[in-house]
Amino acid sequence: MINKNSILYIGILIFGIAAPFLFPAFKVQLSILCVLIVLATTWNIQGGEMGYNSFGNILFYGLGMYLCASVQVGMFFPLAEWTESGGEKTFVHTPTQFFQGMAVGLLVAAVVPTIVAGLIGYSILGLRGHYFAICTLGLGVAAGEISGGIEIIGAGQGFTTPPFPNVGGLEARGEFFYFCSFFALVIAFITIRAIYSTRFKLILNAIRDNEDKAEAMGIETMKYKIIGWMVSAFFCGLAGGIMGGLVGYIDSTDVAFDGREMGVFMVLMAILGGKGTLWGPIIGATVFHIFKEGFWTFFLGWQYVALGVLIVVIVIYFPEGIMGWLREKYPERFGEVVDEADRKAQVELK
Amino acid sequence: MVFQYPMITIQACLDGILLGVLFALIAYGMALQWGVMNIINIAQGDLVILGGYIAYFMYLFGIHPAWGVIVSPFIMYFVGIGIYKLVINKVVDRDLFISILATFGISILFMQLMNFAFGADVVLANSGYGTTFLFDSNVVLPNSKIFSAFISILFAICLVIYMKKSKLGRAIRATAQNARAAKILGVDTEKVYAATFGINAALCGVAGALISITFTIHPYMGLPYTIRSFMIVIVAGLGNLPGVAMSGMGLGVFEEFADYILGTEFRIGSVFLLLVLILVYRRFKLSRKREYLK
Numbered sequence: 079m080i081n082k083n084s085i086l087y088i089g090i091l092i093f094g095i096a097a098p099f100l101f102p103a104f105k106v107q108l109s110i111l112c113v114l115i116v117l118a119t120t121w122n123i124q125g126g127e128m129g130y131n132s133f134g135n136i137l138f139y140g141l142g143m144y145l146c147a148s149v150q151v152g153m154f155f156p157l158a159e160w161t162e163s164g165g166e167k168t169f170v171h172t173p174t175q176f177f178q179g180m181a182v183g184l185l186v187a188a189v190v191p192t193i194v195a196g197l198i199g200y201s202i203l204g205l206r207g208h209y210f211a212i213c214t215l216g217l218g219v220a221a222g223e224i225s226g227g228i229e230i231i232g233a234g235q236g237f238t239t240p241p242f243p244n245v246g247g248l249e250a251r252g253e254f255f256y257f258c259s260f261f262a263l264v265i266a267f268i269t270i271r272a273i274y275s276t277r278f279k280l281i282l283n284a285i286r287d288n289e290d291k292a293e294a295m296g297i298e299t300m301k302y303k304i305i306g307w308m309v310s311a312f313f314c315g316l317a318g319g320i321m322g323g324l325v326g327y328i329d330s331t332d333v334a335f336d337g338r339e340m341g342v343f344m345v346l347m348a349i350l351g352g353k354g355t356l357w358g359p360i361i362g363a364t365v366f367h368i369f370k371e372g373f374w375t376f377f378l379g380w381q382y383v384a385l386g387v388l389i390v391v392i393v394i395y396f397p398e399g400i401m402g403w404l405r406e407k408y409p410e411r412f413g414e415v416v417d418e419a420d421r422k423a424q425v426e427l428k
Numbered sequence: 429m430v431f432q433y434p435m436i437t438i439q440a441c442l443d444g445i446l447l448g449v450l451f452a453l454i455a456y457g458m459a460l461q462w463g464v465m466n467i468i469n470i471a472q473g474d475l476v477i478l479g480g481y482i483a484y485f486m487y488l489f490g491i492h493p494a495w496g497v498i499v500s501p502f503i504m505y506f507v508g509i510g511i512y513k514l515v516i517n518k519v520v521d522r523d524l525f526i527s528i529l530a531t532f533g534i535s536i537l538f539m540q541l542m543n544f545a546f547g548a549d550v551v552l553a554n555s556g557y558g559t560t561f562l563f564d565s566n567v568v569l570p571n572s573k574i575f576s577a578f579i580s581i582l583f584a585i586c587l588v589i590y591m592k593k594s595k596l597g598r599a600i601r602a603t604a605q606n607a608r609a610a611k612i613l614g615v616d617t618e619k620v621y622a623a624t625f626g627i628n629a630a631l632c633g634v635a636g637a638l639i640s641i642t643f644t645i646h647p648y649m650g651l652p653y654t655i656r657s658f659m660i661v662i663v664a665g666l667g668n669l670p671g672v673a674m675s676g677m678g679l680g681v682f683e684e685f686a687d688y689i690l691g692t693e694f695r696i697g698s699v700f701l702l703l704v705l706i707l708v709y710r711r712f713k714l715s716r717k718r719e720y721l722k
Contacts, residue, residue, distance in 0.1 A: 131525045202704075204711040208468055208524040212658055216703040219651065223697030342532060349529070383544075386537025393530045394518045 091264070098256045105252035109324055111367045112259035113317045116266045117340070118347035118359035120313040123270065124306050125345065126353035127279060129286030130203065132307075134214025135314050136341035137221050138195060140334035142187035142315030143322035144231055147239040149186045150179035150323075157230055173243040180323065184258075187319030188312050195311035199304035206289070215337065222335030237328040255324045262320060266313045273309070274356055282306055286354075342389065343370075350392050352401025361400055439567045440684035446569075448680025449577040450635055450642075452673045453584060454653055455660035457631035463666040464604040464624045465520050470531040471511075472657055473650030474538040475629050479504050479636025480645035481546050484553045487640075493553035496637035497579055501630035508629025512622045520621060535650060542647040552644045576638035583634050587627070588669060600624055652696050659703045662710070 098105045117139065124130045151160045155169040171179065198217075205213050231237055242251040273279055281302045284292040293299050318334070328334050335341075343366070351362020373384045396403070458472055469475075482503055483496025515534060519527040591597035602610040603620045611617050639645060660679060664671030679702075686698040 131528075201708040201711065204715055205707055208528060209662075209707055211525060211528055212468070212655075213704055213707045216655060216700040216707075219655070220697050220700035220704065223700065224694065227691070227693040227697065338536065342529075342536075345529065379544075380540075382536055382540035386533045386535075386540065389533030389536065390515055390530050393526055393533065394515065397522070397526060 094260050094264075098253050102249070102252075105256050106324065107367075107371065109252070109256040109259040109320075111364065112256070112263040113321050113324075114343065114347060114367055115360050115363040116259070116263050116313050116317045117344040118351065118363040119266055119270055119356075120310045120317075121344040122348045122353060122355075122359045123273070123282070123310050124303075125348055126355070126358075127274075127282040127286060128303060128306050130206075130303065130307075131211045131345070132214045132310075133211055133337065133341055133345065134202075134217040135310055135344060136218040136335055136337050137214075138191035138311040138314035139318035139321075139340060140218075140221060140225070140330075140336075141191045141194065142318030143328055143334045144225065144237070145190055145315070146180075146183035146187035146319030147237055147322050147328055148231060149183035150176070150240050153179050153182060171240045171243055176240060176243045179240065180258075184316060184319045188316040191311040191315035191318075192308045195308045196304055199307050200300065203300065203303045203307060215341075218335055218337040218341055222331040222337065225335060226330035231328075236330075236333075239322050239326050239328060241326065255320065258320045259317075259324070262313070262316050269309070269313075271356065278302065278305075283354075346389060346392060348399075350396065350399055352399030352403075352405075355399075355401040358399055358401035365400070435567060436688060440688055441681055442567065442569060443573070444681030444684040445677045446573040446577040446680070447683065448677030449580045449673070450638055450676075451653075451656050451660060451679055452676025453580040453631060454635045455657035455664075455672050455676055456584060456587070456669065457628035457635075458654075458657040459661045459664075459666050459672060460600075460631075461624055461628045462661060464600055465516070465621050466524065467516065467520065467527045468524065468531070468658065469628070470528060470654050471535040471538060471650070472628075472632060473653030473655075474535050474542070475504065475508070475632035475650075476636040476639065476653045477645050477647065477650045478507065478538065478542060479633030480640035481542065481636075482633065483637035483640045484546075484551055484645065487553035493637070493641050494575070496553070496640065497634055500633035500637040502633075504633030504636075505626040505630040508626040508632075509622050511629070512625040516625055517618070517621065535654075539647055539650060546647065548647060550644045550646045551640075553640045570642065572642045576642045579638060580635070583631070584669070584673075587631070596620070596623055652699060655700060655703055659699075659706060663706060 097108055101108065117135070121132070121135055124132055148157055150171075151157050151169075154171065154175050160169060202210070202213060202217070225231065242254070281292070281297055281299075284295070284297065285299050285303060289299055322328050322334070325333055347363040347366045348359045349362070350366055351360065352358030369388070370381075370385075373381045373388075377384050398406070454472065454476055458469065461467055461469060479496075479500045482500040483493045486496050486499060487493040511534065515530055516527075519530050591601065599610070599615045599620050600623065602613070602615055603617050603624075607617050610620075636645070656679060660672055660675045663675040663678075679699075682702065683695060683699060687695045690698060
């Protein structure tokens with residue numbers, strides 16, 4: 079049976095596949111948008127559903143970025159010499175080597191952060207509320223500072239990722255990275271949708287609403303918290319790996335562990351769209367990306383000022399996000415039964 | 429290395445203690461607003477840097493930068509009240525995460541505005557105080573560091589007395605204990621909150637002016653100061669002034685040793701890593717009693 083939802087999904091899928099050919103000038107922007115949506119939706123797993131507001135998912139993102147690039151280089155050439163030459167074309171990947179390296183690199187970039195999240199999860203996720211937020215903020219910044227001191231991955235001067243091989247030129251490069259990120263987005267969406275229809279989501283919500291009571295009900299909260307974080311880490315690492323190839327240059331504090339930009343963006347996008355909803359982060363990321371590109375184009379130089387103001391305004395005036403606002407306005411659409419008389423009485427009370 | 433080169437050890441300890449006093453002053457401001465308003469101010473470090481730039485500008489105009497210690501808290505007090513009126517009063521009663529994110533936004537805003545206004549260069553205000561040599565000039569202490577530690581202690585003592593004796597100080601302490609009860613008994617909590625944030629900003633101004641004399645300032649150097657003061661507060665606890673002073677000095681000494689042993693490029697990284705380790709340590713210590721940090 080074809081219902082309304084599956085028509086919507088098929089429509090989006092067809093649009094997603096056709097998008098780079100319909101808007102060839104915006105290929106890079108579209109791939110960044112896909113990466114942003116992946117980051118926002120996966121942040122939402124622990125930020126929105128579990129109530130653990132993390133600033134530290136940037137750790138997995140940056141880790142994935144460095145790992146993917148290092149594996150891609152290290153599989154065929156000595157890594158230290160590559161970074162020392164600072165991206166000078168002393169070594170050139172053949173197309174086969176490039177794609178093989180990318181595939182293995184993305185796999186490593188997704189799996190290793192997941193393991194890291196599992197390992198540190200037990201210690202970090204025992205913290206609650208703002209302690210968790212500050213601790214993860216510290217983790218992200220510490221990772222950036224420390225990776226900026228490690229010689230083999232380029233230290234302060236950065237790491238140039240392997241350039242795209244000479245097949246099909248610039249067009250093919252854009253399409254390749256677009257489909258990588260779109261594929262990541264599709265997997266992320268399917269996984270999250272699957273997760274949200276199981277008991278797992280209810281457990282996460284129980285942890286958010288009252289962790290002590292959830293524990294008293296016999297739920298092993300720590301186990302579910304770690305699993306939730308690991309799912310986030312998997313997709314953050316994957317997104318980081320793709321983004322590293324797309325940007326073509328990795329710097330420890332400005333690109334990879336960029337807590338000031340990407341680390342806040344993912345939180346902001348989820349809040350803008352509406353925490354704890356399936357579609358909220360997707361809408362939030364899209365709106366945010368359009369806004370951001372507008373800022374970067376029209377307020378060049380003042381973009382961070384605009385960003386700071388935007389953060390304050392969103393946080394103070396739209397803490398419920400777009401989905402929350404829609405929900406308040408059209409509760410019927412969300413399957414909530416509204417008693418009209420009761421609602422009017424409440425409005426009058428306000 | 430600690431015992432092989434005793435002079436370096438002494439140097440690092442003294443440097444660390446003098447530095448730690450400054451950290452403790454900033455942390456005291458953070459503890460104040462955290463205790464009273466239940467807000468974690470990520471922009472704390474940026475207020476410090478802004479205070480530093482005020483002293484630096486006085487230096488540029490030919491006034492001795494040490495006068496910044498008096499001028500900068502005055503200006504910063506009003507900056508603090510301005511921030512409170514614009515943003516903070518809307519997040520006081522809300523979820524803590526909202527306040528963290530909102531002050532993060534302020535932090536980014538300040539960073540960038542300072543970058544535009546003052547340029548991205550690392551600057552310092554030269555106080556011309558000279559240096560003191562100890563132990564056959566094996567240990568070198570700039571007099572400006574001693575001066576800054578002395579001034580910090582002076583300000584801290586003044587503030588403690590003010591909080592104990594004055595009417596506003598009593599109102600602040602009452603609000604910290606129970607805001608609702610204070611309101612019922614006629615304390616204008618809104619004003620108290622504004623004053624608290626202003627005093628915090630003024631403390632940051634003093635610390636910033638001292639930092640501009642003793643160390644260097646740069647628009648993007650704010651966040652480490654926030655993290656340091658947060659760390660000191662969680663180690664010492666709210667409202668424990670001797671604890672704040674001690675853990676501030678401890679942190680200063682730790683940083684100096686990390687600087688010597690690991691190298692300067694890992695200094696900031698080690699501070700952030702220490703924060704994570706302290707939080708994790710406390711979490712495991714509390715989880716034995718089936719409690720958690722809250």
